[in-house]
Amino acid sequence: xxxxxxxxxxxxxxxxxxxxxxxxxxxxxxxxxxxxxxxxxxxxxxxxxxxxxxxxxxxxxxxxxxxxxxxxxxxxxxxxxxxxxxxxxxxxxxxxxxxxxxxxxxxxxxxxxxxxxxxxxxxxxxxxxxxxxxxxxxxxxxxxxxxxxxxxxxxxxxxxxxxxxxxxxxxxxxxxxxxxxxxxxxxxxxxxxxxxxxxxxxxxxxxxxxxxxxxxxxxxxxxxxxxxxxxxxxxxxxxxxxxxxxxxxxxxxxxxxxxxxxxxxxxxxxxxxxxxxxxxxxxxxxxxxxxxxxxxxxxxxxxxxxxxxxxxxxxxxxxxxxxxxxxxxxxxxxxxxxxxxxxxxxxxxxxxxxxxxxxxxxxxxxxxxxxxxxxxxxxxxxxxxxxxxxxxxxxxxxxxxxxxxxxxxxxxxxxxxxxxxxxxxxxxxxxxxxxxxxxxxxxxxxxxxxxxxxxxxxx
Amino acid sequence: xxxxxxxxxxxxxxxxxxxxxxxxxxxxxxxxxxxxxxxxxxxxxxxxxxxxxxxxxxxxxxxxxxxxxxxxxxxxxxxxxxxxxxxxxxxxxxxxxxxxxxxxxxxxxxxxxxxxxxxxxxxxxxxxxxxxxxxxxxxxxxxxxxxxxxxxxxxxxxxxxxxxxxxxxxxxxxxxxxxxxxxxxxxxxxxxxxxxxxxxxxxxxxxxxxxxxxxxxxxxxxxxxxxxxxxxxxxxxxxxxxxxxxxxxxxxxxxxxxxxxxxxxxxxxxxxxxxxxxxxxxxxxxxxxxxxxxxxxxxxxxxxxxxxxxxxxxxxxxxxxxxxxxxxxxxxxxxxxxxxxxxxxxxxxxxxxxxxxxxxxxxxxxxxxxxxxxxxxxxxxxxxxxxxxxxxxxxxxxxxxxxxxxxxxxxxxxxxxxxxxxxxxxxxxxxxxxxxxxxxxxxxxxxxxxxxxxxxxxx
Numbered sequence: 001x002x003x004x005x006x007x008x009x010x011x012x013x014x015x016x017x018x019x020x021x022x023x024x025x026x027x028x029x030x031x032x033x034x035x036x037x038x039x040x041x042x043x044x045x046x047x048x049x050x051x052x053x054x055x056x057x058x059x060x061x062x063x064x065x066x067x068x069x070x071x072x073x074x075x076x077x078x079x080x081x082x083x084x085x086x087x088x089x090x091x092x093x094x095x096x097x098x099x100x101x102x103x104x105x106x107x108x109x110x111x112x113x114x115x116x117x118x119x120x121x122x123x124x125x126x127x128x129x130x131x132x133x134x135x136x137x138x139x140x141x142x143x144x145x146x147x148x149x150x151x152x153x154x155x156x157x158x159x160x161x162x163x164x165x166x167x168x169x170x171x172x173x174x175x176x177x178x179x180x181x182x183x184x185x186x187x188x189x190x191x192x193x194x195x196x197x198x199x200x201x202x203x204x205x206x207x208x209x210x211x212x213x214x215x216x217x218x219x220x221x222x223x224x225x226x227x228x229x230x231x232x233x234x235x236x237x238x239x240x241x242x243x244x245x246x247x248x249x250x251x252x253x254x255x256x257x258x259x260x261x262x263x264x265x266x267x268x269x270x271x272x273x274x275x276x277x278x279x280x281x282x283x284x285x286x287x288x289x290x291x292x293x294x295x296x297x298x299x300x301x302x303x304x305x306x307x308x309x310x311x312x313x314x315x316x317x318x319x320x321x322x323x324x325x326x327x328x329x330x331x332x333x334x335x336x337x338x339x340x341x342x343x344x345x346x347x348x349x350x351x352x353x354x355x356x357x358x359x360x361x362x363x364x365x366x367x368x369x370x371x372x373x374x375x376x377x378x379x380x381x382x383x384x385x386x387x388x389x390x391x392x393x394x395x396x397x398x399x400x401x402x403x404x405x406x407x408x409x410x411x412x413x414x415x416x417x418x419x420x421x422x423x424x425x426x427x428x429x430x431x432x433x434x435x436x437x438x439x440x441x442x443x444x445x446x447x448x449x450x451x452x453x454x455x456x457x458x459x
Numbered sequence: 460x461x462x463x464x465x466x467x468x469x470x471x472x473x474x475x476x477x478x479x480x481x482x483x484x485x486x487x488x489x490x491x492x493x494x495x496x497x498x499x500x501x502x503x504x505x506x507x508x509x510x511x512x513x514x515x516x517x518x519x520x521x522x523x524x525x526x527x528x529x530x531x532x533x534x535x536x537x538x539x540x541x542x543x544x545x546x547x548x549x550x551x552x553x554x555x556x557x558x559x560x561x562x563x564x565x566x567x568x569x570x571x572x573x574x575x576x577x578x579x580x581x582x583x584x585x586x587x588x589x590x591x592x593x594x595x596x597x598x599x600x601x602x603x604x605x606x607x608x609x610x611x612x613x614x615x616x617x618x619x620x621x622x623x624x625x626x627x628x629x630x631x632x633x634x635x636x637x638x639x640x641x642x643x644x645x646x647x648x649x650x651x652x653x654x655x656x657x658x659x660x661x662x663x664x665x666x667x668x669x670x671x672x673x674x675x676x677x678x679x680x681x682x683x684x685x686x687x688x689x690x691x692x693x694x695x696x697x698x699x700x701x702x703x704x705x706x707x708x709x710x711x712x713x714x715x716x717x718x719x720x721x722x723x724x725x726x727x728x729x730x731x732x733x734x735x736x737x738x739x740x741x742x743x744x745x746x747x748x749x750x751x752x753x754x755x756x757x758x759x760x761x762x763x764x765x766x767x768x769x770x771x772x773x774x775x776x777x778x779x780x781x782x783x784x785x786x787x788x789x790x791x792x793x794x795x796x797x798x799x800x801x802x803x804x805x806x807x808x809x810x811x812x813x814x815x816x817x818x819x820x821x822x823x824x825x826x827x828x829x830x831x832x833x834x835x836x837x838x839x840x841x842x843x844x845x846x847x848x849x850x851x852x853x854x855x856x857x858x859x860x861x862x863x864x865x866x867x868x869x870x871x872x873x874x875x876x877x878x879x880x881x882x883x884x885x886x887x888x889x890x891x892x893x894x895x896x897x898x899x900x901x902x903x904x905x906x907x908x909x910x911x912x913x914x915x916x917x918x
Contacts, residue, residue, distance in 0.1 A: 009541060078551075115882075152840075178885040178889045179882075383541065384541045
């Protein structure tokens with residue numbers, strides 16, 4: 001490696017350089033994301049209708065399409081300082097191994113105990129709940145990163161935290177559960193007999209191992225039926241993308257420090273929390289016509305909402321008690337194949353990102369999981385970080401783009417989001433190491449079957 | 460928290476500020492650590508006798524009691540940049556929760572995939588093996604941090620890596636094993652039938668679940684019998700403490716930047732790799748009479764080599780094929796109680812640290828594991844990092860010292876080593892969460908029984 005690199009391996013901001021406000025992408029969108037609808041009336045939801053579910057301040061943020069910058073409260077900035085700034089890493093070793101003229105950077109969000117970027121929004125949501133004088137919050141978790149992040153934030157603030165964990169994960173990921181318990185959260189396998197919707201689902205499907213949509217239904221029910229509780233969600237929502245903009249803002253400040261302008265920005269996409277956060281300030285420039293970037297969303301071929309879904313109103317949950325959101329969706333009854341490892345298994349996609357994709361501001365591509373794990377292993381051995389399966393979707397496409405540069409000789413600057421670490425995904429790594437991992441691409445018929453069940457709404 | 464903290468939550472050095480040489484504590488010791496002895500002749504081992512086991516350059520470092528600073532090769536410094544500098548964290552939240560006037564700092568070495576400081580020496584040892592033109596290295600691992608670190612270093616350099624993993628860990632920590640496999644290492648449960656000593660032990664104790672000392676014997680045998688291989692060890696040795704001095708050097712540079720002088724320095728101690736590294740430059744000042752610090756080694760009450768061991772020559776392994784080292788030891792046949800969680804289970808202690816302790820340059824204390832996990836949980840909820848059980852020994856004593864300051868009003872500055880994360884220790888956390896964790900303190904008779912088997916050597 002060159003002795004005289006001007007750009008360090010890791011760019012850290014000083015605490016003074018850290019963002020003091022979140023950036024709201026919607027403020028620069030000419031076509032705003034479609035509003036959430038009341039599933040009963042088909043009308044846009046008002047703040048009054050949302051406050052029984054979400055904290056007041058978060059409802060404001062959810063509905064605010066206009067304010068560009070929203071100040072990050074000092075208490076949240078103090079908490080951020082425990083695990084932020086996250087490093088923007090120049091992947092010198094990866095570049096060398098790929099023999100590419102491309103310059104590769106990744107924003108690494110895995111250096112905290114939740115193991116992912118989820119903590120950025122968890123502390124914000126917990127903070128507003130605390131400020132409102134609530135007793136606690138409820139949520140669901142699948143792979144477990146969001147539940148862990150929320151339990152950490154609640155432990156810090158002294159809030160009660162009830163997590164509905166998809167049953168199959170609860171049983172297969174006992175360590176994730178223990179981390180949450182160590183942070184004082186109560187963790188319930190979903191579906192459970194603690195809720196009406198859970199009992200209904202259990203009666204209808206006795207052997208079910210649960211789904212994210214079902215766990216959401218249970219968590220919402222508990223929040224709305226227990227005084228002093230609200231529901232919080234780790235992705236999809238506008239407020240979450242707002243909080244996650246801290247990822248992109250830090251990335252942009254770090255790049256600007258060294259006068260670097262990315263050509264391609266790549267993020268994995270499940271509900272959109274990481275991608276929406278990473279691209280926020282860059283998309284802002286693009287929306288305002290100040291700069292152009294290629295922005296690529298990467299999703300699993302087994303759950304391809306952007307690339308094979310329908311842009312329509314749909315429920316966010318299986319129990320159909322949540323608001324309707326207009327998004328690219330595979331239908332709320334779609335469940336990814338059992339062989340799918342890790343997260344990125346939500347049937348829909350953030351309304352904001354869906355609108356931006358629909359309007360041509362970003363691309364999307366899907367990748368199969370064996371090629372994802374191949375990239376993950378290569379990255380681990382080269383850059384020394386064991387990546388989460390979710391993050392490895394972005395790694396796969398970043399490597400492919402860098403290889404194209406090796407062919408063409410183009411010195412493109414590629415930035416991707418390394419959302420987290422894979423310490424709790426070793427069952428999947430073991431499958432890959434043993435050559436037992438397989439791919440599954442849903443058929444057109446399967447997708448059509450769940451899309452056929454979309455609610456009938458004008459929008 | 461105060462708005463105008465002058466000292467940031469995390470002090471990061473720039474790459475230019477990172478140490479360019481390791482510091483060799485022995486150079487400032489008036490009484491040098493006793494030399495390694497040939498168990499056959501009882502005579503000090505020569506470089507010639509050591510080179511069939513260790514790499515040539517590492518033998519030099521092992522025997523060098525005089526050179527104060529040894530340059531870190533550029534290739535190792537490049538690798539260090541992937542995960543170093545590690546942050547020196549001001550534990551503002553912990554101070555606030557403890558209502559203590561003490562100022563608490565911790566050097567956090569867990570932000571890399573091996574989950575601990577072990578990578579500092581792993582890359583150095585692998586680098587010298589590669590430079591010598593070797594095919595590969597062998598080692599043992601217990602809790603798995605060292606094996607993971609070595610497999611990462613070998614993957615980076617393209618070296619073969621054979622890890623003998625204590626059978627009970629191999630079976631109970633399948634995820635650790637998978638991380639090593641993901642990095643391309645071959646992992647063998649020890650005792651195994653792949654070595655003479657393994658077969659002998661299996662014949663003698665058919666149901667044994669192995670021990671660190673036994674795995675060392677197997678790894679050494681394989682290294683010495685296979686051309687192109689050498690044995691590497693993650694603790695105890697002088698060379699390891701040398702490489703780990705990067706921890707203390709970074710800590711000192713960070714503290715000096717802000718004009719901070721610690722009063723108390725605390726580290727957990729198993730074989731001594733972390734403690735010896737953390738205290739190195741501070742001990743240097745103490746040895747040279749330039750400054751004074753209270754230095755505290757913390758060990759588990761279930762494996763108390765400093766506090767209840769004997770200062771004598773002993774074998775480093777169970778198979779008694781390794782050199783003899785003079786150290787505080789419980790006897791090489793001592794095996795910590797089965798209820799002991801995590802590492803810090805080696806029967807002996809670094810010769811260098813043993814000599815320093817013997818000469819009164821440092822203190823030692825032992826703590827029981829339930830109080831260790833209580834501190835671990837408190838720390839996790841307060842500072843947001845799930846600590847390794849090993850590291851939590853230092854946390855326990857740091858908290859206790861900070862509490863004393865709260866009583867006396869003294870504004871002491873406490874620095875402790877947070878060696879790693881607990882993501883692979885959740886079986887132990889679960890026990891603690893379920894109230895099923897117990898303590899065990901070996902009886903005087905137990906210790907006397909294994910000490911009685913010490914080899915008879917003048918020294």
